Amino acid sequence: MLRRAEERGGVLRVRSNATGRGGGPTKMPEPSRQESQSSRSWLRLSSMGFELAAAVAGFTLAGYWWDRHFGTAPWGVLIGVLLGLVGGMYNLIRQSLLASRGMRGVKNKGSGTGTMKDPGDGGP
Numbered sequence: 001m002l003r004r005a006e007e008r009g010g011v012l013r014v015r016s017n018a019t020g021r022g023g024g025p026t027k028m029p030e031p032s033r034q035e036s037q038s039s040r041s042w043l044r045l046s047s048m049g050f051e052l053a054a055a056v057a058g059f060t061l062a063g064y065w066w067d068r069h070f071g072t073a074p075w076g077v078l079i080g081v082l083l084g085l086v087g088g089m090y091n092l093i094r095q096s097l098l099a100s101r102g103m104r105g106v107k108n109k110g111s112g113t114g115t116m117k118d119p120g121d122g123g124p
Contacts, residue, residue: 048095052088059084 063080067073 044095044099048092051095052092055088055091056081056084059087 059080060077061080063076063078063083066076066080070076
């Protein structure tokens with residue numbers, strides 16, 4: 001049974017979410033398969049964006065530290081930004097290619113065509 005606790009005036013009250021006849025708990029509708037796939041894709045895209053930003057920020061901070069420690073301003077920051085962009089973009093492109101390969105495999109699997117055999121593989 002779903003319950004929600006509320007604290008009012010120092011008293012803990014438990015309120016049931018049960019409605020309808022019989023007093024049983026109401027069931028929440030389960031998300032459809034398409035909704036769960038779209039939420040996964042949003043999660044994947046947002047994580048790739050955060051990784052790009054983290055790479056740029058991390059290398060920029062390292063370049064800033066280098067400049068302050070060795071007195072080479074502004075070269076440490078500039079090199080840090082460039083390294084962060086190159087590394088972040090490499091990771092972004094790599095992950096997007098993996099994701100597109102995965103989606104292509106799902107589409108082929110769902111369409112019933114499967115994978116095509118190589119004519120020269122000698123199989124039956």
